[in-house]
Every structure is written in C-alpha cells, then in structure tokens.
Amino acid sequence: QKEVEQDPGPLSVPEGAIVSLNCTYSNSAFQYFMWYRQYSRKGPELLMYTYSSGNKEDGRFTAQVDKSSKYISLFIRDSQPSDSATYLCAMRGAGGSYIPTFGRGTSLIVHP
Amino acid sequence: DVKVTQSSRYLVKRTGEKVFLECVQDMDHENMFWYRQDPGLGLRLIYFSYDVKMKEKGDIPEGYSVSREKKERFSLILESASTxxxxxxxxxSSLGFAGELFFGEGSRLTVL
Incomplete structure (x- = not known):
C-alpha cells in the first residue's frame, strides 16, 4: 500500500459542477497538506497549502483535511474548462522530514 | 516570481549516450530536487540537494547522478541512457524546510 492514495481518474464533469478530489494516506505523522495543479506539458504549481485539520478556502477552491480519517479533499465550485488539469495531493511531516510525498494525481476534465 | 528554468524541454537520445539535464532557479533557494513523472506512477524523487555540493538519494537514484556546484544550478546526469x-x-526548488516546491516546466526525454 502506498503512503498516499489518489484515484487517477479521469474525472469528467460539466461546466459549473462542484468537483471533489480526494486523497487518503496512512502516515499519521503528516502535518502539512498541499494540492498542486498541473496543466498538460507543464510543471505542477501550488494551489493550496494547509496545516493540520480543518478547512481553507481560496476563491472557488476549498481544501479540507480530516486527520482522524486520514483523508483530504479539494473542492472546486463552479468548475470551468480552464480547471481541466491533473491535481496532485502532497503531504509531509513536521520538523526534519520536509520532503513531501505525492499522490499519483487525478486527471480532471471540465467540458463546456 | 520564482522561476525554475529547465534548459531543454524536449530531448531525444540514443541508448548508451550520456545525458545532462540542467536546472536553474533564481530565488536563492537552498533546496533543489529532481523528479521523474510517469503515467500511473506519479512523481518519484530521484535526488535532492539541500546545499551546494550536497546531495541525497531519493526513492529511485539508480542510473542517475547529480551535480550542484553553484546554489542556483542543479544538474541531473544519466551516465548511460537506457530506454x-x-x-x-x-x-x-524550495526555501527552507517548510517552503513550497516550485517546479520547472519539465524536460521530456526520449531514449531510443
């Protein structure tokens, strides 16, 4: 079992839909949780960065962390075709372990 | 804005050739990383460096080496490329232990 599990998709939704992307993990030492967005033929870019449990909102994006269930989510409201990309979750522990562990990424397609 | 520049976007090499992949960052970051990304396998860490002339193996270092002679430059070397x-x-690259990763646009290597 990988430390971080993420369904590769693809996930296809109509424009305007609410999208839910998820990752599960097994390492209870993870404290920092990130979502990266990667457009085709580009490098990943950081979308959301959260610490410990709770929600964080940024525009149409909400990141949610449930440490008790070892489950994180990224919600996208009013999805747009420009949101079509691969979304990678990443997480790491505190202190010296600063190398993040990545999920495999979920491919999202938002069709007009 | 942080910029991580990978000098070659697309390369085609032959089996047995020595390959150099160059990376330069312009934000004085201490940490630099090399990953490879394959469909279904996600991002896998090859090597990383937390200081000039320092290097650490990642998850899949076999067949690769790295060089960091200057803070801003981190090179990945394939001594004898294979398919x-x-x-x-x-x-x-990243700043400090808690910094986010900033990625380059990637180098797509094909070995024939």
Missing amino acids: NQTSMYLCA
Whole structure:
C-alpha cells in the first residue's frame, strides 16, 4: 500500500459542477497538506497549502483535511474548462522530514 | 516570481549516450530536487540537494547522478541512457524546510 492514495481518474464533469478530489494516506505523522495543479506539458504549481485539520478556502477552491480519517479533499465550485488539469495531493511531516510525498494525481476534465 | 528554468524541454537520445539535464532557479533557494513523472506512477524523487555540493538519494537514484556546484544550478546526469529512462523529468526548488516546491516546466526525454 502506498503512503498516499489518489484515484487517477479521469474525472469528467460539466461546466459549473462542484468537483471533489480526494486523497487518503496512512502516515499519521503528516502535518502539512498541499494540492498542486498541473496543466498538460507543464510543471505542477501550488494551489493550496494547509496545516493540520480543518478547512481553507481560496476563491472557488476549498481544501479540507480530516486527520482522524486520514483523508483530504479539494473542492472546486463552479468548475470551468480552464480547471481541466491533473491535481496532485502532497503531504509531509513536521520538523526534519520536509520532503513531501505525492499522490499519483487525478486527471480532471471540465467540458463546456 | 520564482522561476525554475529547465534548459531543454524536449530531448531525444540514443541508448548508451550520456545525458545532462540542467536546472536553474533564481530565488536563492537552498533546496533543489529532481523528479521523474510517469503515467500511473506519479512523481518519484530521484535526488535532492539541500546545499551546494550536497546531495541525497531519493526513492529511485539508480542510473542517475547529480551535480550542484553553484546554489542556483542543479544538474541531473544519466551516465548511460537506457530506454526505461524515457520519461518527463521535473526540477523543483524550495526555501527552507517548510517552503513550497516550485517546479520547472519539465524536460521530456526520449531514449531510443
């Protein structure tokens, strides 16, 4: 079992839909949780960065962390075709372990 | 804005050739990383460096070496390229232990 599990998709939704992307993990030492967005033929870019449990909102994006269930989510409201990309979750522990562990990424397609 | 530049976006090499992939960052980051990204396998860490002339093996260092002679530059070397090294290679940098990773646009290497 990988430390971080993420369904590769693809996930296809109509424009305007609410999208839910998820990752599960097994390492209870993870404290920092990130979502990266990667457009085709580009490098990943950081979308959301959260610490410990709770929600964080940024525009149409909400990141949610449930440490008790070892489950994180990224919600996208009013999805747009420009949101079509691969979304990678990443997480790491505190202190010296600063190398993040990545999920495999979920491919999202938002069709007009 | 932080910029991580990978000098070659697309390369085609022959089996047995020595390959150099160059990465330069312009934000004085201590940490630099090399990943490879393959469909279904996600991002896998090859090597990282937390200081000039320092290097640490990642998850899949076999067949690769790295060089960091200057803080801003981190090179990935394939001493004798093989077809199973055909992949997308991503360079990243980060500031300090808690910093986010900034990625380059990637170098797509094909080994024939």
